Amino acid sequence: MRSHLRILCALLLAGLTSGSSETLPTIKTSLNAGDSLTVQVLTYDDVVTTCRLRSPSNALGEIQFKPMSDNNNERFQIEPDTERSKCRALITVKEGDDGLWTLTSGTADGKEKNQTYDLSVNPESDAVEHNEIDYLDNIFINTTIGSRHEITMPDFSFGGVKSCTIIMPSGRELDIHEVNATHMTGIARTESSSCSVSIGVQTESFVGDWMLTSVGYRYSAEKIERKLRFTIHVEEIVDSNAAEVSVTEGNNFYIAVKHLGEFEELSDTCRLLAPNKEKPSAKYTRLDHGCSYKVYNVRTHDSGYWEIRFGLTNKIEYRAITRLTVHAASTPTQINLIWTRDRPVHEALGPDHAVYCRLRSPEGYVAYDGFGRCWISLKRVIKHQHEGLWKMEVGMPGQVLTDSYIVNVTVKEADPKARITTRVIGESPDDIYMKNMYLSCYLESPDPISYCKFRDPSGRILIAAEAVGQSRYSWHGTGTNYTGSIHAHECGIRITNTTISDFGIWRCEIDTKGVTYYGFLTAKALWIRDPEIAASITTVPTLTADRSWMSSLSDESVTMTCSIQAPIRYCYFRARNGTLFNVAPSDTHGLAEYVGAGLDAGECGIKFPSLATSDSGYWSCHVGLLDLHKREQLARFEVLVNDTMVVSQHGPFRHDNRLLLEGRVNNARPLDYCRFVRIDGFGFTNENVPTNILDWSDLEKGLCGIIIRNPTNLEQHPWAIVARIRGQDTEITRLTDIAFPVPNPPGGSVQFRIPGAWIIVMTLGMCMILLASFVGPKRNREWTYARANALRNSFMAKKVEQNANDASKNTAVAA
Structure with missing residues (x-):
């Protein structure tokens, strides 16, 4: 009962020391007189500025320690650990130190945290052996919920282990050898050593400071105690409002937790960290008392990963991360371009990292409007249309407003293209047989050479690579010489033991920065007297x-x-x-x-x-x-x-009154289907023909065909036959010719028709009209001209309509 009162009083006193304090669960421990006790308080990111130690019942008063102070003594060694944000104290206990000890850590913003230890001290007379305590280096485990970690205490090399215990963040102490009997889920003994434990981080109760303790003996007489402290820290990544943000220098930057609803109770713990994991040096404001911030006037050195962290101490800590890229502010300047008249233009304009661009020509029309850089593409530069001031509006990353640029285009006349100078020589001026021949091409250009090659009279390609030879061919030339702003390129090949195939017209190619120059060389075999051999060698350009x-x-x-x-x-x-x-x-x-x-x-x-x-x-x-x-x-x-497909329409025949339609695809290519469309729009495929129509299509042979029994006048008009070749997406459509039947004359006798009779009648009519136009009055002549023109136009319109229905006359050439 007395111990409970002491704990209650200590908690009340700890609560009165500060308006904003937090008391951690009490840790119970039992030591012998003369042993050492280490107490500590972890505050994570907040830097510890003060540490205060209060003895049981405040018998020794409150011992306060500050950084770099001299308040330490033999019994109490206490100091802030700013690197790990801890307040630690080492107490050498003695008889009478029983009770509740309280260690309080304070930060610069006035927050305090209290850690209490319920100490029980055995009298020195009861300690039969000396207790030596060995503190091992602390372990920090940054992990996630659901993970498992093994903590191992090194075995004693000089004796056995008497006991192994572990203290949880809640203060509960467990014997490792009896951990299975306690049914503590997540904690299990392992066989790595005599004092080893496996911890599965299942819930928030596993987050915090732990301590593994083993007790052994040296030579079965001297008692030794080892303590291994370890901290389990859990971080979880949550979504921010934007994973990446680009801002131009001088503008503002927003960062927030995307879904704060499930963490609403933790909103008061939110804090903003700059890329250096410290509070931002730039001015910022917290918005709506939630986990969202506005950072003002960012600079290029603010680029990096920004974080919003929130969560309770010794609990899960949540992180929302946004990568910020701050671009240097640029001042729009005038862009000067020189284009060549009558030449094509294909180039990008504006800053490389532009996100939007719109370009207007000097005449005011929009030449480009889209995301990314502006792209201008002209098939031919026209001076009066393209020369002048172009206006360009550019949207940059991290900006709401666009920047305005002026593009000044000057159109110049095309410079004559440089020409290659060629030369063909023998081994010596007197060598008319040219057993060894040199082909040389020379070009002056301001751009460096990319490659050089030759094409022999038969069309074979030879690459002229400097200092390289193969078979009868080797490099010949002076390479590239640079004088002022002009590169003088000379490349060539040397041919040894020439044959008949080496004589004729050669072509050389020199490429400089995407522009290829061509030259022609004629190698003549003056020593050949055989007319047949001489005729086989082409020395005159022939198309x-x-x-x-x-x-x-x-x-x-x-x-x-x-x-x-x-x-x-x-x-x-x-x-x-x-x-x-x-x-x-x-x-x-x-x-x-x-x-x-x-x-x-x-x-x-x-x-x-x-x-x-x-x-x-x-x-x-x-x-x-x-x-x-x-x-x-x-x-x-x-x-x-x-023609890809040829169609025909035959009938109806007198003997069986049938109409035959067919379409044949060139090369008899297989078809997916055939379609037939009547003049009124009624259509069907070869799979669903009407009952009065017989399908005789053969898709595997590229044939579309139907037979119509007793066709009506409507069905005797032209049909559209449509087919799709197997493996293609487009269809082929063709129209059949008109096939009206010629009725039989009465009595079954044959009547011969004169196709040109109507021409004779129309010619006589036109002559009479012309005669009347000459001898009649003026008003009659005007009427005559009008009727003649109308008659002529009607014939022309009829002819145009017939040509339009003829698929064979629809041609690019006729256009």
């Missing part, structure tokens, strides 16, 4: 078609290419019907596009997205050379365009 014959389907792309062993000045293609298509690398349109390495490489090509069957026939490629004295050259192509 040739890469493929002289090609075929395709009406819905497939068609590519025609030709090349010559010389730079080209211009290039165009002529269609079967005389339509011309001028092509160039920078000039593309919807009907066709250029294909090839470039005109200066001697390559001319065109690619059509598709051609119609009416485009079949002979095409030609035409080129003009840089040498104005050379005539224009041409090469011919034969093009065959097959």
Whole structure:
């Protein structure tokens, strides 16, 4: 009863010492006189500024210790542990120290925590052996709920272990050897040593300061006690309002716990920590008395991981983390660009880390509006449209308002493209046989060279790598020389033991910073007298078609290419019907596009997205050379365009009154299905044909077909036949021709029809109208002209309608 009163009085006194204090559970312990007792209070993040020790019944008064003070004596050694945020005291007990000892820690903000120890001291006369206490280094375990940890006390190397006990954060003391009998869930004895325990962190009651104690004997006479203190600390990560935040220097930053509802009772414990795990040095405000903060005027050194921590002491601590990136403030400046007239432009504008951008041209239209950097893409630069001041609005990370930029574009005339100087020489000036031959290409350019290669007369590629040789070929040249702002590039190859295949027209390529330059070299074999061998060597640039014959389907792309062993000045293609298509690398349109390495490489090509069957026939490629004295050259192509699907409509026949519809896919490719659509919109597939219609489609052979018995006048109009080739997503649609029946004359006799009779009648009518226009009055002549024009327009409209229904005449060339 007396001990309980002492505890109650001590708790009341501890509560009166401070307006904001917390009393931890009492720890009971029993020692012999002369033993040492260590007491401590853990305060986690708050720095301890004072420690006060109160003896039982305040018999010794209150002993107060401050950092760096001299109040320690032989019996009481006490000091704040700022590194671990602890208040610790070491007491050498003696007889009469029984009772409740209280250790109080204080922080700078006036908070206090009390740890009480109920001490029972055995008289010195009752201690039959001397008790030596060995304190092992403390262990700090940062873990999570549900984890398990093993704590092991080292065995005595000179004697056995008498006892092993553990003290929980609540103050409860357990004998390890009897822990299973106490049914304490989460704590179990292990066999790692004579004093070893496994602790499963199941609830908050396992969080806090623990102590493992073992008692043994040296040579069965001297008693030794070991104490191992360890702290179990649990942290859990919870969601913040944003995992990452980017802010521009000088703006504000917000951080909050995303879902505080389940932790509402802990909101008073929230505190904000800067990346250095200390309170922010910048000005900040707590919002709505919850776990949310506003940090003002952030700077680049504030970048890092910010945290909101909350939770009770010796309980689970929660952390909400946000990574803050503070970008340096930038002052918008004018951007100056130089574009080349008639050349394409593809480039990004604005700061690299822009999150939004809008760009307006000098004429006021929006050239780009989207997230990220501005992107300008022009097929051709036009001076009066693109030169001038462009306005750009940029949204930066961590900003609400956009920054305004001025982009000043100057359009200049294109500079002539540098040309390669070539040279072919023998081993010596007198070596007409050229057993060893040197091919050299020379270029002056302000940009460094990327690679150099050659193409021999047969089309084989040889890479000219400096200081490298293989077989009969080796590097030849001076490499790259730099003079002022110009790089002089010379690369070449040396050929030993030349053969007939080495003679002819070569092409060299030098690439500098994405721009490729081409040159042509002619290696002549002057010593050859055999006319057949001499004729096999091409020394005069000749235009040739890469493929002289090609075929395709009406819905497939068609590519025609030709090349010559010389730079080209211009290039165009002529269609079967005389339509011309001028092509160039920078000039593309919807009907066709250029294909090839470039005109200066001697390559001319065109690619059509598709051609119609009416485009079949002979095409030609035409080129003009840089040498104005050379005539224009041409090469011919034969093009065959097959319709992807051909449809037909036959009948009705007199003998059985049937109408036959069919569509056949080119190359008999397998089909997924067939569809048939009547002129009024009624449609069906080959799987659900009406009862009066017979399906005879063969999908595996690419055939769509139906037979209509006793067709009506509506069913005798043109049908649409639709098929989808297996493996494709698009359908093919074709319209059948009109197939009205010709009625039989009465009596079954055959009546011959004259197809041109209506032409004769209309011609006589037109002549009479013209005659009346010349001899009649003016008003009649005007009326005559109007009627003649109306009649002519009606024929033209009828002809246009017929052409529109003819799928074979819908062609890119006709456009």
